[in-house]
Amino acid sequence: MAKRLLRIFGPLILAAILVFAVLVSPVTFGFKHMSAAKERQAAVSLSPNILRGKHVKEAALGDGYVPFFGSSEWSRIDPMHPSVLAQKYHRDYRPFLLGARGTQSLTQFFVMQNIQSQLRNKKAVFFISPQWFVKGGTRKDAFGFYYSQLQTSEWLSHYRHDAIDQYAAKRLLQMPAAKSDHFINTALQQVADGKSLTGYQRFYLQSRKNMLTQEDQFFSGINLPSRNLARVNQQAQKLPTHYSYSALDSLAGRIGKAQTGNNSFHISDQFYNHGLKQELKKGKLKNFQKNLSYLKSPEYSDFQLCLDQFARLNTNVLFIIPPINQKWQEYTGLSPEMLRQFDQKIRYQLESQGFNNIVDLSDKGNVPYFMTDTIHPGWRGWLAIDQRVNPFLSQKQAQPKYDISDKFYSKTWQQLGPSQLSQYEQTSK
Amino acid sequence: MLTFEPYGNPTYFALLGVALLPLMIGILYGKRSRLYETLISIFFLVLTFGGPKWTQGVALIIYILYEVALTWGYAVYRKQHNSGPVFFMTVILSILPLTIVKVTPAVANGQSSLIGFLGVSYLSFRAVQTIMETRDGTLKDYQVMTFLQFMLFFPTISSGPIDRYRRFEADYRTVPDRDKYLGMIQKGVRYIFVGFLYKFILAYYFGTILMPKLQIMAMNSRGGFLDLSWPVVGYMYCYSADLFFDFAGYSLFAVGTSYLMGIETPMNFNQPWRSPNIKDFWNRWHITLSFWFRDFIYMRLVFWFMKHRVFKKPTTTANVTYIINMLVMGFWHGVTWYYITYGLFHGVALVLNDAWLRYKKKHRQSIPHNGFTQVFAIFLTANMVCFSFLIFSGLLDKLWFH
Numbered sequence: 040m041a042k043r044l045l046r047i048f049g050p051l052i053l054a055a056i057l058v059f060a061v062l063v064s065p066v067t068f069g070f071k072h073m074s075a076a077k078e079r080q081a082a083v084s085l086s087p088n089i090l091r092g093k094h095v096k097e098a099a100l101g102d103g104y105v106p107f108f109g110s111s112e113w114s115r116i117d118p119m120h121p122s123v124l125a126q127k128y129h130r131d132y133r134p135f136l137l138g139a140r141g142t143q144s145l146t147q148f149f150v151m152q153n154i155q156s157q158l159r160n161k162k163a164v165f166f167i168s169p170q171w172f173v174k175g176g177t178r179k180d181a182f183g184f185y186y187s188q189l190q191t192s193e194w195l196s197h198y199r200h201d202a203i204d205q206y207a208a209k210r211l212l213q214m215p216a217a218k219s220d221h222f223i224n225t226a227l228q229q230v231a232d233g234k235s236l237t238g239y240q241r242f243y244l245q246s247r248k249n250m251l252t253q254e255d256q257f258f259s260g261i262n263l264p265s266r267n268l269a270r271v272n273q274q275a276q277k278l279p280t281h282y283s284y285s286a287l288d289s290l291a292g293r294i295g296k297a298q299t300g301n302n303s304f305h306i307s308d309q310f311y312n313h314g315l316k317q318e319l320k321k322g323k324l325k326n327f328q329k330n331l332s333y334l335k336s337p338e339y340s341d342f343q344l345c346l347d348q349f350a351r352l353n354t355n356v357l358f359i360i361p362p363i364n365q366k367w368q369e370y371t372g373l374s375p376e377m378l379r380q381f382d383q384k385i386r387y388q389l390e391s392q393g394f395n396n397i398v399d400l401s402d403k404g405n406v407p408y409f410m411t412d413t414i415h416p417g418w419r420g421w422l423a424i425d426q427r428v429n430p431f432l433s434q435k436q437a438q439p440k441y442d443i444s445d446k447f448y449s450k451t452w453q454q455l456g457p458s459q460l461s462q463y464e465q466t467s468k
Numbered sequence: 469m470l471t472f473e474p475y476g477n478p479t480y481f482a483l484l485g486v487a488l489l490p491l492m493i494g495i496l497y498g499k500r501s502r503l504y505e506t507l508i509s510i511f512f513l514v515l516t517f518g519g520p521k522w523t524q525g526v527a528l529i530i531y532i533l534y535e536v537a538l539t540w541g542y543a544v545y546r547k548q549h550n551s552g553p554v555f556f557m558t559v560i561l562s563i564l565p566l567t568i569v570k571v572t573p574a575v576a577n578g579q580s581s582l583i584g585f586l587g588v589s590y591l592s593f594r595a596v597q598t599i600m601e602t603r604d605g606t607l608k609d610y611q612v613m614t615f616l617q618f619m620l621f622f623p624t625i626s627s628g629p630i631d632r633y634r635r636f637e638a639d640y641r642t643v644p645d646r647d648k649y650l651g652m653i654q655k656g657v658r659y660i661f662v663g664f665l666y667k668f669i670l671a672y673y674f675g676t677i678l679m680p681k682l683q684i685m686a687m688n689s690r691g692g693f694l695d696l697s698w699p700v701v702g703y704m705y706c707y708s709a710d711l712f713f714d715f716a717g718y719s720l721f722a723v724g725t726s727y728l729m730g731i732e733t734p735m736n737f738n739q740p741w742r743s744p745n746i747k748d749f750w751n752r753w754h755i756t757l758s759f760w761f762r763d764f765i766y767m768r769l770v771f772w773f774m775k776h777r778v779f780k781k782p783t784t785t786a787n788v789t790y791i792i793n794m795l796v797m798g799f800w801h802g803v804t805w806y807y808i809t810y811g812l813f814h815g816v817a818l819v820l821n822d823a824w825l826r827y828k829k830k831h832r833q834s835i836p837h838n839g840f841t842q843v844f845a846i847f848l849t850a851n852m853v854c855f856s857f858l859i860f861s862g863l864l865d866k867l868w869f870h
Contacts, residue, residue, distance in 0.1 A: 040496065040646065040650065043650050043654075044650070044653075046654075047650075047653055047654050047657055048657070051657065051661075262677065
């Protein structure tokens with residue numbers, strides 16, 4: 040009987056042991072290499088699997104791709120989009136687009152956790168959306184969608200006992216996604232309380248990390264969406280062979296004009312027809328943003344996490360602050376005064392800590408064909424951004440000197456009103 | 469609370485393995501512990517019908533009590549009397565809950581009935597069959613406890629295979645000898661692993677990865693003749709593959725688990741895609757269902773028609789019964805135009821198939837029969853079936869009416 044049972048269950052047990060061994064082992068099984076074609080595809084795919092994972096990003100960023108952190112603007116692919124220009128004019132860099140609808144600072148902070156060696160002493164681009172800085176900060180469901188246990192366990196394996204990581208743990212614990220793994224959840228509670236992890240916890244996290252790393256290696260490159268790469272190639276064909284700013288600027292204007300015929304907002308027809316038209320007919324959008332404010336938000340501290348991470352890794356970052364389509368802003372009643380104050384507040388947070396590479400486009404909302412829709416740059420907007428991105432990435436830059444302050448994690452800063460800002464600048468120096 | 473789809477994830481299988489281990493050791497040493505079997509049955513039923521799905525659990529308990537009352541009552545009654553109307557009344561009452569569950573969504577804008585639960589149809593088949601065999605006199609020794617075990621046998625409760633009371637009872641009352649049981653374990657483990665391949669790899673690929681893409685493409689390519697397009701054809705094959713691998717995979721889990729428990733639950737699929745004609749297809753596809761329909765609807769109707777001389781020719785009797793039989797099967801899937809059309813389609817196909825076989829028999833000399841015609845027959849049958857699954861899928865409903 041024993042012999043027969045062994046014949047039946049032997050292979051099964053062996054298979055189980057092998058699978059488990061492969062998953063928990065820290066060995067990489069020849070997956071380090073990644074084809075250039077796959078990297079090209081992944082860099083513009085905007086796939087959530089790529090964002091949550093590690094392996095593909097790690098390989099591409101090691102091959103000269105530069106991380107472009109941001110959110111939904113990356114999906115607005117027209118001929119002047121950074122990925123299209125970099126490809127067409129054979130720039131020394133290629134953007135690796137990180138972010139999609141709903142990704143905000145907190146998600147990006149965790150995204151940075153497992154590409155640290157690719158960020159250390161390197162350059163990056165960070166696109167700040169004013170829309171992130173609403174009263175509630177990042178939406179719990181959106182954060183949950185992009186949440187990655189792999190990144191969290193990686194972070195827990197190298198976190199420091201300081202205010203920053205305590206804040207990150209506390210913030211993560213407010214998200215339902217943190218409960219997806221019981222052991223990670225208890226570890227987070229300990230980090231939030233400033234306690235150390237036990238040996239058993241570290242062992243669990245290490246095994247879990249190995250398992251998720253292997254899973255990511257095996258599966259995250261499968262079934263990458265290829266639609267965006269096709270769009271990039273298609274848009275590149277519309278560009279002239281040789282780069283000339285004035286030629287591109289007038290081309291951007293011409294394309295913009297051709298694609299924004301049917302509405303008074305200079306919004307691309309496609310976007311306008313896709314739902315906006317119906318909503319406008321109902322008349323509910325008139326003045327609907329009248330009381331909206333981007334001035335008081337937990338997002339300011341989440342954003343500080345990203346700044347801290349860049350400072351720790353000595354990453355040189357170019358920040359982009361986009362405008363809002365002015366015609367749209369006027370129609371919806373969004374306060375220009377508030378937007379100006381937002382710009383002031385975010386710039387203070389950046390500049391007072393030594394982040395001085397800022398492309399501030401916040402006053403460009405009325406430039407024709409600058410915005411492709413209500414809040415996203417297109418055509419001439421992308422080109423204006425390229426005017427700064429290209430030299431920043433192509434030329435050698437001075438080493439930044441960061442001077443990080445924990446005060447940006449305080450409730451006081453998150454909730455600081457516009458009138459108090461100048462006083463705050465004086466007193467908290 | 470922990471709650472699972474049966475055979476839904478690795479944890480379920482891990483729990484299953486742990487729970488079955490003592491039972492398997494017991495059978496290997498010639499012992500069956502009724503108590504232990506009942507306990508793990510209850511455990512897995514609570515996992516399936518507990519937690520957030522507790523309303524289903526309550527519906528299941530009430531339903532079971534109702535069916536026990538009916539079958540027990542009828543078994544007691546049948547010992548003394550045998551009246552037709554009482555029998556019909558009992559059968560109607562036993563399928564009443566199922567009928568309510570199936571009709572409710574059609575009349576209440578897609579709302580599902582409160583008395584429904586996962587597996588209500590399969591339990592109804594078992595109950596009806598118990599009543600019919602009691603009437604026939606083939607089932608003489610009805611036992612409430614055995615009936616409960618038969619109905620609530622957890623490996624097959626959610627979607628079959630549909631076992632028969634007497635067959636189940638025979639297995640349940642005996643302990644297979646060691647040699648036979650080792651053979652059953654071997655088969656059971658193999659079935660479960662083939663099930664993994666079917667359900668978690670192939671059905672996942674066809675159903676979760678490919679099908680939604682094809683559906684979007686099909687919806688975007690509307691506008692042509694009947695809104696049909698190449699993506700619709702792709703969807704048809706993809707849906708068929710998903711339907712087969714998903715259900716055959718589930719059935720393999722159910723049969724495999726039964727084998728490990730020493731119960732030889734009948735197989736549901738037997739290489740259906742190699743059927744040379746539609747009749748053979750129904751002998752190979754969802755076998756326990758089609759045999760149930762054959763034994764308890766088709767045969768009974770044919771006898772009734774013949775006894776009352778409703779039709780002159782036996783072929784007419786057969787044809788009419790085919791259509792009724794398949795229409796009932798269509799209605800059973802749900803009261804929508806596409807399920808009913810699907811039933812009608814298969815009814816007509818069976819009628820035509822019979823006619824062709826008769827014609828072929830008469831003209832045996834002039835009709836070639838060789839390897840090529842054999843392959844052609846298989847090809848034709850498979851494509852016919854896939855087309856019927858396209859109707860069944862409801863995609864046409866979305867294409868035309870949404």
